[in-house]
Amino acid sequence: MNLNQPLSASTEATDAASIATKNAGPVLQGQQLSCIRQDRVLFEQLSLQLSYGQLLQIQGKNGAGKSSLLRILAGLAQPDDGHLYYQAKPFAQSLPAYCANLCYIGHQSGVHEQLTALENLRFWRAAATLQPADDWALLAKLGLAGLEDVPCRMLSAGQQRRVSLARLWLTPALIWILDEPFTALDQSAISLLQQHMLEHLNKGGAIILTTHQQLTLQFQSLIQLELAYRW
Amino acid sequence: MVSMVFLQRELRLLARQKADWLNPILFFIIVLSLFPLGIGPEPNMLRIIAPGVIWIAALLSVLLAAERLFKDDYRNGVIEQLVAGRHSLLAFVLAKTFANWLSTGLPLLLLSPVVALLLGLEQAALGAMALTLLLGTPLLSLLSVLGSALTMAADKGGILLALLILPLYIPLLIFASSAIEAASIGLGYQGQLAILLAMLLLALALVPMAVTSALRINVS
Secondary structure (H helix, E strand, C coil), rough: CCCCCHHHHHHHHHHHHHHHHHHCCCCEEEEEEEECCCCHHHHHHHHEECCCCCCCEEECCCCCCCCCCCHHHCCCCCCCEEEEEEEEEEEHHHHHHHCCCCCECCCCCCCCCCHHHHHHHHHHHHHHHCCCCCHCCCCCCCCCCCCHHHHHHHHCHHHHHHHHCCHHHCCCCCCEEEEECCCCCCCCHHHHHHHHHHHHHHHCCCCEECCCCCCCCCCCEEEEEEECCCC | CCHHHHHHHHHHHHHHHCCHHHHHHHHHHHHHHHHHHHHCCHHHHHHHHHHHHHHHHHHHHHHHCCCCCCCCHHHHCCHHHHHHHCCCCHHHHHHHHHHHHHHHHHHHHHHHHHHHHCCCCCCHHHHHHHCCCHHHHHHHHHHHHHHHHHHCCCCCCCCHHHHHHHHHHHHHHHHHHHHHHHHHHHCCCHHHHHHHHHHHHHHHHHHHHHHHHHHHHCCC
């Protein structure tokens, strides 16, 4: 019995390793990135890399450039200097493949207030060309049972956030970029999301996030990057 | 399939925000009903000004609907999501355009018999007006989607939008009103219709691409 335990652990490890070798090397790489906003250098000469299975937490004060960095990493904005690579190919060639493998959730929720939670989910599924599935169960899991067909403008900020984060349960994308995902969420939703992030990392996904809150779960592959506030 | 879901979404939104499309239609009717009152019910006079007046009212009412086309989706981040996902932006634009035509262009077409009555248009001119509206309103929708996409990030984009797209409406105004005028004095108007059709096809080929680029630029 005692012998069996390490054995099963090692098979799990080889499973994870096989995922890692299949996507060998860093999946996302930024070299010498710099970003200038309103004549202020937010960061320069910033290099980072992310492999599958890793969680990269970007820290820094308000205005340090965290969101700008995330938008650059998501391909939504251009860095003022530097290069980005997806699976060792420059963004110029690999951007379509990268975007197809990316789920970005920014400050804005992406939730249309006039539509219900179900209709919003249906729209994202269509936009990501996913098959329809049981959205009711997903919304119930997110604590929105009974609110499925209420227009989202009637929901509280935290509930709207939950609708917005539901995308993380829909998407097959392996790379997640989350800008302050815990904003407005209550404790139970925060732990639900962290649990989901942990599962995603164990499945071989990669996550970049910013948050001012302490992560309550233990993420073994956590890398932290501190952006200094510069004048 | 994707476009159908998007179109359903747009139609659902229109059903929930009725003011967005009812206001332009009412505006069109009100403006046209004021002309006989202001100028006088003299039939010959009305017949002369009718072609221009109808099309000017149509342009302005479409412009009224254009400003808010992308505003909500821009503000709540839907467009950012679509740009980040990179696919289905074109389907989104096409669904928007078609829904805009259904809600502002098509009603003008359906109202054309009423308009003809108000301005004393004859049978032949009514046919010409309906045909120019049929070819012209999709073009109006395409151009207003373009203007709306370019100005969606501007806070008070209304006047900017008008400055941007009214000049693009001018060729349409000239040829459409000239077609109605020709019909009302018994001349052929196939030439004008052909030009309208050419403009529509050109816009149909180029505008969706321009709109997707405009959305991308505004988000980044």
